[in-house]
Amino acid sequence: VGNNVTFTYSSDGLIWKKTNHSGNVHANDILYIGNSMFVAVMNYGHIASCESCNTNPTNFETQDMSNSFSNKDFNRVTLGTYDIVFVGDDGFLNYSPLSTTTAWWSGFWSKSSGTNKNLWGICYGNYTFIAVGDNGTIQTSPENGTSYATSSVSPTWTSRSGTTNTLFDVIYENNIFMTVGDNGTILTSSDGTTWTTKSSGTTKKLSGITYGNGTFMIVGDSGTILTSSDGTTWTTRSSGTTNNLSGVTYSK
Numbered sequence: 001v002g003n004n005v006t007f008t009y010s011s012d013g014l015i016w017k018k019t020n021h022s023g024n025v026h027a028n029d030i031l032y033i034g035n036s037m038f039v040a041v042m043n044y045g046h047i048a049s050c051e052s053c054n055t056n057p058t059n060f061e062t063q064d065m066s067n068s069f070s071n072k073d074f075n076r077v078t079l080g081t082y083d084i085v086f087v088g089d090d091g092f093l094n095y096s097p098l099s100t101t102t103a104w105w106s107g108f109w110s111k112s113s114g115t116n117k118n119l120w121g122i123c124y125g126n127y128t129f130i131a132v133g134d135n136g137t138i139q140t141s142p143e144n145g146t147s148y149a150t151s152s153v154s155p156t157w158t159s160r161s162g163t164t165n166t167l168f169d170v171i172y173e174n175n176i177f178m179t180v181g182d183n184g185t186i187l188t189s190s191d192g193t194t195w196t197t198k199s200s201g202t203t204k205k206l207s208g209i210t211y212g213n214g215t216f217m218i219v220g221d222s223g224t225i226l227t228s229s230d231g232t233t234w235t236t237r238s239s240g241t242t243n244n245l246s247g248v249t250y251s252k
Helices: none
Strands: 027-034 037-042 046-050 060-064 074-079 083-088 093-097 119-125 128-133 138-142 158-160 167-173 176-181 185-189 196-198 206-212 215-220 225-228 235-237
Touching (some): 027 083, 037 060, 037 074, 037 083, 083 119, 083 128, 119 176, 128 167, 128 176, 176 206
Parallel strands (some): 027 074, 074 119, 167 206
Antiparallel strands (some): 027 037, 046 060, 083 093, 119 128, 138 158, 167 176, 176 185, 185 196, 206 215, 215 225, 225 235
8 A cells, every 4th residue: 555545456475466546645554354355544534445355456445534533644553353443643543343244434433542642553462452653652452352433432541651752663473562663762561561672773763563483573764674583682684775664564
Protein backbone atom coordinates (compact mmCIF):
# COMPACT_ATOMS: atom_id res chain seq x y z
CA VAL A 1 0.00 0.00 0.00
CA GLY A 2 1.10 3.61 -0.49
CA ASN A 3 0.44 7.02 -1.99
CA ASN A 4 -2.59 7.82 -4.15
CA VAL A 5 -4.62 4.84 -2.89
CA THR A 6 -1.95 2.44 -4.16
CA PHE A 7 -2.63 -1.27 -3.62
CA THR A 8 -0.21 -3.82 -5.06
CA TYR A 9 -0.49 -7.59 -4.85
CA SER A 10 1.54 -10.70 -5.56
CA SER A 11 0.98 -14.43 -5.34
CA ASP A 12 4.65 -15.26 -4.86
CA GLY A 13 6.33 -12.08 -3.57
CA LEU A 14 8.34 -11.80 -6.78
CA ILE A 15 5.94 -10.49 -9.42
CA TRP A 16 3.76 -7.56 -8.35
CA LYS A 17 0.74 -5.93 -9.95
CA LYS A 18 -1.11 -2.72 -9.14
CA THR A 19 -4.87 -2.38 -8.76
CA ASN A 20 -6.73 0.29 -10.72
CA HIS A 21 -7.58 2.42 -7.71
CA SER A 22 -6.70 6.12 -7.69
CA GLY A 23 -7.08 9.11 -5.40
CA ASN A 24 -5.17 11.63 -3.36
CA VAL A 25 -4.98 9.84 -0.02
CA HIS A 26 -2.13 7.74 1.33
CA ALA A 27 -2.72 4.15 2.41
CA ASN A 28 -0.67 3.74 5.59
CA ASP A 29 -1.15 0.15 6.70
CA ILE A 30 -2.78 -3.11 5.61
CA LEU A 31 -3.77 -6.16 7.65
CA TYR A 32 -4.86 -9.70 6.79
CA ILE A 33 -7.71 -10.77 9.07
CA GLY A 34 -8.41 -14.22 7.65
CA ASN A 35 -10.75 -15.88 5.16
CA SER A 36 -9.11 -14.10 2.22
CA MET A 37 -9.98 -10.67 3.62
CA PHE A 38 -7.71 -7.63 4.03
CA VAL A 39 -8.35 -4.26 5.65
CA ALA A 40 -6.42 -1.03 5.14
CA VAL A 41 -6.30 2.36 6.86
CA MET A 42 -5.50 5.64 5.15
CA ASN A 43 -5.23 9.39 5.58
CA TYR A 44 -8.11 11.84 5.89
CA GLY A 45 -10.53 9.39 7.46
CA HIS A 46 -10.45 6.80 4.66
CA ILE A 47 -10.55 3.03 5.08
CA ALA A 48 -10.68 0.06 2.71
CA SER A 49 -11.29 -3.66 2.68
CA CYS A 50 -10.92 -6.45 0.18
CA GLU A 51 -13.16 -9.50 0.41
CA SER A 52 -12.25 -12.71 -1.45
CA CYS A 53 -8.83 -11.24 -2.12
CA ASN A 54 -7.28 -14.63 -2.88
CA THR A 55 -9.46 -14.96 -5.98
CA ASN A 56 -10.03 -11.26 -6.72
CA PRO A 57 -7.14 -9.15 -5.37
CA THR A 58 -8.40 -6.02 -7.15
CA ASN A 59 -11.61 -6.07 -5.11
CA PHE A 60 -10.61 -3.29 -2.70
CA GLU A 61 -13.54 -1.10 -1.70
CA THR A 62 -12.73 2.25 -0.13
CA GLN A 63 -14.94 4.25 2.20
CA ASP A 64 -14.71 7.96 3.04
CA MET A 65 -15.36 8.27 6.79
CA SER A 66 -13.88 11.77 7.07
CA ASN A 67 -17.14 13.36 8.20
CA SER A 68 -17.45 10.86 11.04
CA PHE A 69 -13.80 11.05 12.08
CA SER A 70 -12.94 14.74 11.45
CA ASN A 71 -10.46 13.99 8.65
CA LYS A 72 -8.16 12.12 11.02
CA ASP A 73 -5.20 10.27 9.52
CA PHE A 74 -5.38 6.57 10.37
CA ASN A 75 -1.82 5.31 10.79
CA ARG A 76 -1.80 1.66 11.87
CA VAL A 77 -4.18 -1.26 12.35
CA THR A 78 -3.94 -4.49 14.32
CA LEU A 79 -6.04 -7.51 15.16
CA GLY A 80 -7.10 -8.70 18.58
CA THR A 81 -9.17 -11.72 19.53
CA TYR A 82 -12.48 -9.94 19.04
CA ASP A 83 -11.82 -6.58 17.38
CA ILE A 84 -9.94 -4.79 14.63
CA VAL A 85 -8.28 -1.76 16.23
CA PHE A 86 -6.73 1.20 14.44
CA VAL A 87 -5.01 4.33 15.68
CA GLY A 88 -4.19 7.74 14.24
CA ASP A 89 -3.62 11.41 14.77
CA ASP A 90 -4.45 13.21 18.03
CA GLY A 91 -4.77 9.96 19.96
CA PHE A 92 -7.50 8.61 17.68
CA LEU A 93 -8.55 5.05 18.54
CA ASN A 94 -11.26 2.92 16.93
CA TYR A 95 -12.65 -0.56 17.51
CA SER A 96 -14.49 -2.45 14.79
CA PRO A 97 -15.99 -5.92 15.24
CA LEU A 98 -13.91 -8.72 13.79
CA SER A 99 -15.74 -10.32 10.89
CA THR A 100 -14.27 -12.30 8.02
CA THR A 101 -17.60 -12.64 6.25
CA THR A 102 -18.92 -9.06 6.05
CA ALA A 103 -17.46 -5.62 5.41
CA TRP A 104 -15.53 -4.51 8.47
CA TRP A 105 -17.10 -1.06 8.49
CA SER A 106 -20.34 -2.61 9.67
CA GLY A 107 -19.53 -0.92 12.96
CA PHE A 108 -17.15 1.77 14.22
CA TRP A 109 -16.69 2.61 17.84
CA SER A 110 -14.30 5.45 18.67
CA LYS A 111 -12.90 5.13 22.18
CA SER A 112 -10.62 7.22 24.35
CA SER A 113 -6.97 6.21 24.12
CA GLY A 114 -6.03 8.33 27.12
CA THR A 115 -3.83 10.67 25.06
CA ASN A 116 -4.09 13.41 22.43
CA LYS A 117 -0.67 12.59 20.95
CA ASN A 118 -0.36 11.22 17.43
CA LEU A 119 -0.25 7.42 17.56
CA TRP A 120 2.03 5.80 14.96
CA GLY A 121 1.98 2.13 15.92
CA ILE A 122 -0.17 -0.51 17.60
CA CYS A 123 0.22 -4.21 18.30
CA TYR A 124 -1.58 -6.99 20.15
CA GLY A 125 0.01 -9.70 22.26
CA ASN A 126 -0.47 -11.57 25.51
CA TYR A 127 -4.11 -10.32 25.63
CA THR A 128 -2.88 -6.73 25.63
CA PHE A 129 -2.98 -3.87 23.13
CA ILE A 130 0.02 -1.51 23.00
CA ALA A 131 -0.12 1.83 21.12
CA VAL A 132 2.91 4.12 20.66
CA GLY A 133 3.42 7.62 19.32
CA ASP A 134 4.71 11.15 19.72
CA ASN A 135 6.98 12.19 22.59
CA GLY A 136 7.46 8.66 23.88
CA THR A 137 3.76 7.90 24.22
CA ILE A 138 3.05 4.31 25.24
CA GLN A 139 -0.58 3.40 25.94
CA THR A 140 -1.62 -0.08 27.09
CA SER A 141 -5.00 -1.78 27.39
CA PRO A 142 -5.94 -5.31 28.46
CA GLU A 143 -8.42 -7.10 26.22
CA ASN A 144 -10.28 -8.57 29.21
CA GLY A 145 -12.02 -11.28 27.20
CA THR A 146 -14.55 -9.03 25.51
CA SER A 147 -15.20 -6.96 22.39
CA TYR A 148 -15.15 -3.19 22.76
CA ALA A 149 -16.90 -2.61 19.43
CA THR A 150 -20.05 -1.57 21.26
CA SER A 151 -21.38 1.52 22.99
CA SER A 152 -21.94 -0.35 26.26
CA VAL A 153 -18.33 -1.25 27.08
CA SER A 154 -15.30 1.04 27.23
CA PRO A 155 -11.69 -0.14 27.37
CA THR A 156 -9.18 1.13 29.90
CA TRP A 157 -6.02 2.64 28.40
CA THR A 158 -3.11 3.44 30.72
CA SER A 159 -0.14 5.70 29.98
CA ARG A 160 3.32 4.18 30.37
CA SER A 161 6.66 5.94 30.06
CA GLY A 162 10.14 4.98 29.03
CA THR A 163 11.37 7.82 26.81
CA THR A 164 10.50 11.25 25.44
CA ASN A 165 11.53 10.24 21.90
CA THR A 166 8.74 9.66 19.39
CA LEU A 167 8.01 5.97 18.80
CA PHE A 168 7.00 4.65 15.38
CA ASP A 169 6.51 0.89 15.58
CA VAL A 170 5.77 -1.76 18.18
CA ILE A 171 5.57 -5.57 18.05
CA TYR A 172 4.99 -8.53 20.34
CA GLU A 173 7.20 -11.47 19.45
CA ASN A 174 9.04 -14.20 21.34
CA ASN A 175 7.22 -13.13 24.55
CA ILE A 176 8.64 -9.60 24.28
CA PHE A 177 7.02 -6.26 23.52
CA MET A 178 9.44 -4.04 21.61
CA THR A 179 9.12 -0.49 20.30
CA VAL A 180 11.50 1.71 18.30
CA GLY A 181 11.77 5.41 17.50
CA ASP A 182 13.79 8.60 17.18
CA ASN A 183 17.45 8.89 18.16
CA GLY A 184 18.05 5.14 18.02
CA THR A 185 15.47 4.40 20.70
CA ILE A 186 14.73 0.76 21.52
CA LEU A 187 12.49 -0.17 24.46
CA THR A 188 11.46 -3.66 25.55
CA SER A 189 8.93 -5.01 28.03
CA SER A 190 7.82 -8.45 29.16
CA ASP A 191 4.41 -7.25 30.35
CA GLY A 192 3.72 -3.93 28.56
CA THR A 193 3.87 -2.09 31.87
CA THR A 194 7.56 -1.70 32.69
CA TRP A 195 9.80 -0.65 29.79
CA THR A 196 13.58 -0.93 29.60
CA THR A 197 15.87 1.05 27.29
CA LYS A 198 18.24 -1.00 25.16
CA SER A 199 21.40 0.34 23.53
CA SER A 200 21.04 0.36 19.75
CA GLY A 201 24.48 1.75 18.96
CA THR A 202 22.98 4.43 16.71
CA THR A 203 21.24 7.80 16.94
CA LYS A 204 19.37 7.30 13.67
CA LYS A 205 15.59 7.34 13.55
CA LEU A 206 14.35 3.73 13.79
CA SER A 207 11.05 3.20 11.98
CA GLY A 208 10.25 -0.49 11.60
CA ILE A 209 10.74 -3.76 13.43
CA THR A 210 10.00 -7.44 12.82
CA TYR A 211 10.93 -10.89 14.12
CA GLY A 212 11.60 -14.13 12.30
CA ASN A 213 13.83 -17.21 12.35
CA GLY A 214 14.95 -16.39 15.88
CA THR A 215 16.05 -12.85 15.03
CA PHE A 216 14.72 -9.35 15.67
CA MET A 217 15.39 -6.88 12.85
CA ILE A 218 15.05 -3.09 12.94
CA VAL A 219 15.33 -0.64 10.04
CA GLY A 220 15.67 3.13 9.97
CA ASP A 221 17.17 6.24 8.44
CA SER A 222 20.25 6.24 6.21
CA GLY A 223 19.88 2.54 5.42
CA THR A 224 20.16 1.45 9.06
CA ILE A 225 19.61 -2.24 9.74
CA LEU A 226 20.07 -3.74 13.21
CA THR A 227 19.69 -7.39 14.23
CA SER A 228 19.49 -9.18 17.58
CA SER A 229 18.76 -12.68 18.79
CA ASP A 230 17.65 -11.59 22.26
CA GLY A 231 16.42 -7.98 21.89
CA THR A 232 19.24 -6.72 24.07
CA THR A 233 22.48 -6.93 22.11
CA TRP A 234 22.25 -5.33 18.65
CA THR A 235 24.52 -5.67 15.63
CA THR A 236 24.68 -3.20 12.73
CA ARG A 237 24.30 -4.78 9.30
CA SER A 238 25.12 -3.41 5.87
CA SER A 239 21.96 -2.68 3.90
CA GLY A 240 23.65 -1.59 0.69
CA THR A 241 21.78 1.71 0.68
CA THR A 242 21.85 5.09 2.39
CA ASN A 243 18.15 5.69 1.74
CA ASN A 244 15.79 5.84 4.68
CA LEU A 245 14.12 2.49 5.45
CA SER A 246 10.64 2.66 6.98
CA GLY A 247 9.39 -0.91 7.20
CA VAL A 248 10.46 -4.55 7.38
CA THR A 249 8.72 -7.91 7.58
CA TYR A 250 9.51 -11.63 7.64
CA SER A 251 7.76 -14.28 5.58
CA LYS A 252 7.81 -17.91 6.65
